[in-house]
Amino acid sequence: MPARIHNFSAGPATLPMEVLEQAARDIVNFNDKGIGLIEMSHRSKDFIAVADETESLLREILGVPAHFKVLFLQGGASLQFAMVPMNLLGPGKKGAYLNTGTWSKKAIKEARLFGDVQVAYSSEESNFNHVPSPNEYQVDEDAEYLYYVSNNTIFGTQFHAIPQVAPMLICDMSSDILSRSFDFSPFGLIFAGAQKNMGPAGCTVVFIREDLLDHTPAGVATMLKYKTHADADSMFNTPPCFAIHVIGLVLKWIKKNGGLAALEQKNREKAALLYQTIDNSSFYRGHARSDSRSNMNITFNLPTPELEAQFIKEATALGLDGLKGHRSVGGCRASIYNAFPKEGIVKLIDFMGDFEKKNR
């Protein structure tokens, strides 16, 4: 096996090597049962134990209150953009949204199909380079919820405090769940695609307050009602078994490495190294406003698109992969989720220094 590259991809993203190795063994022969994990009936005792353990680790590590259901769904965050308003809005009901990037914008578009929408704040005019502070917006009193995206993968911004407003919060935590601890009490529903901090693509975890399960209007398809999945412990139909198992392996790795407190500390340190490099240079320019900087996705530009292309090319040759920024921002993006090692960041910083010297 050649040297492992440093994978800065925004998602699917780097996972811990020990998780990959365990998943590989389990695919061929799960727990020495003479059957591969992906061949097992989802209704077998062995697989139900896998799903139960993944759920109980999520509850333990995140501190999920007992009155929240944990669901393992399919369709990605993009399907949640529609399922949230389908289940929680309806004719005459309103959802409030903070528009802080591509994903909130898509969620707003879907919400308009199923109810009224208040866009309480938008940072679109500054190309989503920041998230608002609580005194910068007001949520309509008749809104059912305030929806926001805790971390904006594409623009590299992140909420560092949970909005404090009257209606319940709905949050898309796809790109920073499990990177820090938080209090569930202001939330009604949280969802996150697995493919950044949790595991492989193909599973979306939804945390929903139980009392919301009965809010769904009539006429919603069975598979699109949260209640369907809550009542069947996410086994109304065949769930994404492999992804659920790998999420469980990642959670064990998190627990072994000190849980969210330790990860949060490491994530801050990792990001600070890169932001310092950017701040100490006039060659590299951060996209996100300092107060809104993400600890997961660091977005930056170089003086010209030509230099950016050259930078990415040389970095890739050094095994620093996936640094090309999203077309909405251009430039570069270093995604450094939980499993991304500090050594990779040090290597990137060294390269950034060398590249600046040569090309300044």
Add this chain to the structure above:
Amino acid sequence: MPARIHNFSAGPATLPMEVLEQAARDIVNFNDKGIGLIEMSHRSKDFIAVADETESLLREILGVPAHFKVLFLQGGASLQFAMVPMNLLGPGKKGAYLNTGTWSKKAIKEARLFGDVQVAYSSEESNFNHVPSPNEYQVDEDAEYLYYVSNNTIFGTQFHAIPQVAPMLICDMSSDILSRSFDFSPFGLIFAGAQKNMGPAGCTVVFIREDLLDHTPAGVATMLKYKTHADADSMFNTPPCFAIHVIGLVLKWIKKNGGLAALEQKNREKAALLYQTIDNSSFYRGHARSDSRSNMNITFNLPTPELEAQFIKEATALGLDGLKGHRSVGGCRASIYNAFPKEGIVKLIDFMGDFEKKNR
């Protein structure tokens, strides 16, 4: 590693060992790139090549005509029960259904939410022990389509001829796709969950005639429109990358083993061995009517529920796993998809003989 068991599970189900072993290697280090398959961006060149190859193998092996799109979706067949009428019906439009088991019944329930439904035939009164022959039903002239389930996993029945009717056909082929060849021309849309003959749970393959992509009424959520996924080559959002890759590996295995013609022959032979055993015994009783018997799922009962429980227990101890029938039929079910080896069937037949002698 202990002896590999014989896994008669109805799905997720047995996969070829060489596929499992390759998948295991790819998870840790894909193509010696120093990155695991499940860590790679779905927009990377390497993953796009994986998805393209899977699609092109499906097209080659199944003979998919050029005017059909191939989509890799999430949510299982159960989400298709809703997506089909959401996209192809609407107020005043009618779908005709053949009700031949649990899955068609669920599809009928969803269709009623989005349009009118004609149940053109139902075998429910005989506990779904058969499928109709073409002269046993008439489809309303104003129906947009005739929907049927080609193989009924739970009841062990299968259509051995494609219905010949005027409107286009829609077919749920979840449990017999890739087990035999067929002509696409009467079909408008075919879908199949991967977790029987194709690969792991978490991916649903949809084949849709291109002209149907524009039939969707207004107001359907973006993720639930077939056109969204067709226009984006199934990459509108992150697809179930791992499942798509394993489907590709299974397709390579199918090609290497002679394609659908060879598999169809083997599947017939495998099923015939079991049906002969049932027919030659007054101890075992098949559930499905002889003209409707499935080559994928063989359902049978023993003289008493106590004997059935004993049979399943002793079989499991011998490494013949997953033989418990679905509660709707009771008794036993042997699911013997493409990758299930003939040796396992011979072993089951031997055991059936022994058990009958001891308990007759």
